[in-house]
Structures are given as C-alpha cells and as structure tokens.
Amino acid sequence: xxxxxxxxxxxxxxxxxxxxxxxxxxxxxxxxxxxxxxxxxxxxxxxxxxxxxxxxxxxxxxxxxxxxxxxxxxxxxxxxx
Numbered sequence: 001x002x003x004x005x006x007x008x009x010x011x012x013x014x015x016x017x018x019x020x021x022x023x024x025x026x027x028x029x030x031x032x033x034x035x036x037x038x039x040x041x042x043x044x045x046x047x048x049x050x051x052x053x054x055x056x057x058x059x060x061x062x063x064x065x066x067x068x069x070x071x072x073x074x075x076x077x078x079x080x081x
Contacts (some may be wrong), residue, residue: 013080021072036076042069
C-alpha cells in the first residue's frame with residue numbers, strides 16, 4: 001500500500017480551480033498553487049498559518065495548504081488538484 005501511495009503522489013494535477021482567498025473555505029487535494037499576480041500568500045497548513053512574502057508573478061508553488069487566507073495580497077491564484 002505504501003509504494004502505491006507514493007507513486008500516486010507523483011502524478012500530475014488532474015484539475016485546476018480558481019482560488020478566492022477565504023478564512024473559512026477549506027481546499028481539498030491541492031497539489032500546487034499558481035500565483036498569477038505576485039504579492040504575499042497567507043496559507044494554512046496542519047502546523048498553522050504561514051506567510052510567504054513577495055511571491056513573484058507567475059510562480060508555481062509545490063505546496064498543499066488547506067486554506068488561502070484573506071490576508072493574501074497576491075491575486076489570480078489557481079489550485080492544481
């Protein structure tokens with residue numbers, strides 16, 4: 001079971017959805033975030049909130065947050081799932 005899970009984790013994204021920052025909306029099965037217009041990203045992870053400062057335009061970030069919070073100043077964010 002372990003190796004199958006690891007291999008599945010290497011697969012590319014199956015879908016993409018626009019993200020509207022929200023303190024309550026929980027994202028599911030995110031594999032990465034694309035930031036169209038740069039700024040700060042405030043993300044929620046199991047360990048707590050993290051601020052990624054000065055993310056540049058056009059960045060693809062290999063992160064799996066559960067939320068993109070309203071304190072985010074970046075825009076045109078897409079979640080790949």
